[in-house]
Amino acid sequence: MPLKSIRLFGGFARGSLQLISEGNRAYWMWLAFLGMLIISGALAYAAQVTTGLGLTAMRDPVSWGFYIGNFTFLVGVAAAVVLVIPAYVYDWKPIREVVLYGELLAICSIIMCLMFVTVDIGRPDRFWHLMPPFGHLNFPSSVLAWDVVVLNLYFLVNFVVATHILYRAFHGKPYIKKLVVPLVLLSVPMAVGIHTVTAFLYNGLAARPYWNSSILAPQFLASAFCSGPAILLVMLQLLRKFTRFEIKDEAIWKVAELMAYAMFLNLFLHGAEAFKEFYSNTQHTLYTRYWYLGLGEHKTLVPYAWSAVALNILGFALFISPRTRRNWTTLNIGCLATYAGVYIEKGMGLIIPGLTPDTLGEIYVYYPTATELRVAAGIFATGFLLFTLMLKVAVPISLGEFHGKERAEEGAPSGAAALAH
Amino acid sequence: MRIERGRIRLAVIAAVAVSGAAMLLGRGAGEPEPQTAAAAKAPAATAQSQAKPVEEKLEVPPPPFSDGIYPCSTCHAAVPPNRTRRELAMHTEIDLKHDETHRWCLDCHDADNRDVLHLASGEKVEFTESYRLCGQCHGEKYRDWRAGVHGRRTGNWNGTKGYLLCAHCHNPHQPRFHSLAPKPAPERPSRVLSGGK
């Protein structure tokens, strides 16, 4: 058997390589663009490793910044895309085909998350200190240890499910239900889990009143339900346009509708938190005040705060009304607004006011340096590159255009059928 | 303070030998280098009475006399004591700001033996034990100081503590603590590290 497996896998790998090495001009331009960003990011990171994290704008008062903000945002994306799975399990047809792509997106998001954590740490050469049996993971005391565990498990589950489905489809075989269904079911609570744990990472720090609010985890989930699907919707439209892949309109509209509810919840939770902060007006209001109103002459974040609010409200308004969510222009504006709004509020809007003023009242104005922007762009480009290549292989497989030899001999059941099995 | 010119003239002559001498007690607060005292366990030789609890005599570094001023008797032996409160022509560098409306030199310095001080009771105390004199009024500080809580600490937390006399940090004639020039403020965190390569 092993010999056969190797042969089969060899065919899959060779075929995949061939698939990704073929494409039109736009494809190659896209890859070149991503490649440039990756190289620029790698160079910036190399400088950062040599000189130290001093090349970032992070300093003792604001010891986390852009990297960790992106990490948090992407955990949300990774979690949210999988939350369409229940529709799959309950066999709601229009969304069912989407699940595989959601999982691929989740895989790429997790990879980006792990890269963002890696570039943020001062001694990446000691990463193995986290890994038993060589290192020591301070589990269960450290929430960061929990995060490392759940993110990696989540990655593993999605990776197994997605590759299994694709690999089996490639060989014209239905996936093994006994393997996939439990894993898919497992990945739903895990998706909630990774995001909750990531929220708890901040939530558990009593030193930072801005984070030390029990509304943080629910709010994380609510905003993740907005940003993840926003990416998914854009992706589905692109797939539909550029491939033979069929995605029904209702599927897209349904997701948009769900996003509207999620955004309502997100705005409601933000409002609840803002009320508590401003009405009670304790010393802890400082941080919320810094975000929305600024403190003294320090108003750097205020425009970001209100643009996030405006974008989120815009996204909500466009998705709650059936007329605008069924109009492709307004739908895509809504997606962009939601994505940008959540990106601001959950990235910089979470990290920076959480750390400013610092625990002894000092205000250090943080905004990312060129190094941070280049490294972050490089990581996003890596994620997009991976996702592009995955789609390049996955789409033909699920369309039944790309398959193994023996399958052709068996007389090719349609790929979609194999997938939907 | 009243002035009695005749006496002053006498004093001036007698004090020529120590011209310019000043008791700069405690000038430059906190700067003297304290010594680590040996275990000061000997019972106080000058214990006032059997009834009172015996206080240990603490080992301290030498009192911060300015050069050449001590022993005071070098000059004062030749001068008959004048117990009248007045403004001095000698020791003019001393500007008494220590409850000066109620107090003057001979409330603390002993007129009969210039090389010692005396308590309110009349008991004489050496300069090395001047803390007992200060402690008469500043009882709470004295108690804190003996416990090692008032004043600068040096030496060992689990062994011999280094003690300083009150006068090492406080000028007895102007005991209020002087202000100091602060050391440089820390650098503000900057987006660009000066130290970065």
Place this chain on the structure above:
Amino acid sequence: MLNQRPEAGCGSEGCGSGGCGTQSGGSHGTGNQGCGSAGQGDYLGDPSRRLFNIAAVGAVASMALNTACGPKRLYEAPKDKLRALIAEEEKKYTAEYGKTVKVSDAGPMPGVQFAYALDISRCIGCRRCVYACVDENNQSRDPQIHWIKVNQMDKDKGVDFSHADPYYNPEQVPQEGHFYVPVACQQCEDPPCVKVCPTGATWKEKDGIVVIDYDWCIGCRYCMAACPYGARHFNWAEPKIAPSELNPNMHYLGNRPRTKGVVEKCTFCIQRSREGRYPACVEVCPVGARKFGNLLDASSEIRYIIEHKRILVLKEELNTVPRFFYFYAT
């Protein structure tokens, strides 16, 4: 609370027989195997486990040498192994800085719980302590790292750090209408920074000092986010100290030189306090505002202060239970 971590295991068996002994760089095939399998039981929450795990891996052994013989091993490993490691460190630093460096491995003394008290009514904000600390503890001069931050506060506002100014720079201190609150590590009884460290690179010693193993820290800065007192500092670039300014009397867990990318903090001058001496900041304070001693010694200054003075701790509501008391002597 004093000892949250189980300390079972590693000591003699792991590090002693196979593990840490590999520090001379060889491959300890069988010995390591033994160590590895012996430890498969429970590693959770036991930092010593990692030490012999590391040691068990011949391949990474050379890289992990110092680390492998990290914190726990410091007190658990056979004395000769430990001395060998420390001697290696001393040699390295001596060569690097051109002066004879001594690295102490002194452990906590039995019956000693360190605590600190600072007299807010006396402190004049002169910052002598800040620079005495820098000199004693080999903080980087460039980029500048200060373990003590002296905050100038408004008398009308009280101890409210949103009105704190650490950058005051008048001709003379104290300034009218202000008081001063120097803040460094509060050596919490229940330190939030220790709880969050993903690798267990920081922990509380039995005498109450919260320490960091600079060789194990990965620089994630989670502890800095968790610390309510801004006590932890990160090496944003390679720290620089002129060899002439290096204090050669070091402790493994204290003032030995750090590298870029790791976190550092006050250790109550562990290299001094474990020898019975006062921390540098205590000795230098010109107004005698700084007090230090053993909480378990009824005749210590610290006990006297707690029993006789009005004291406060910073951010009491966070329940970190600092070992650093602020008091008003008058």
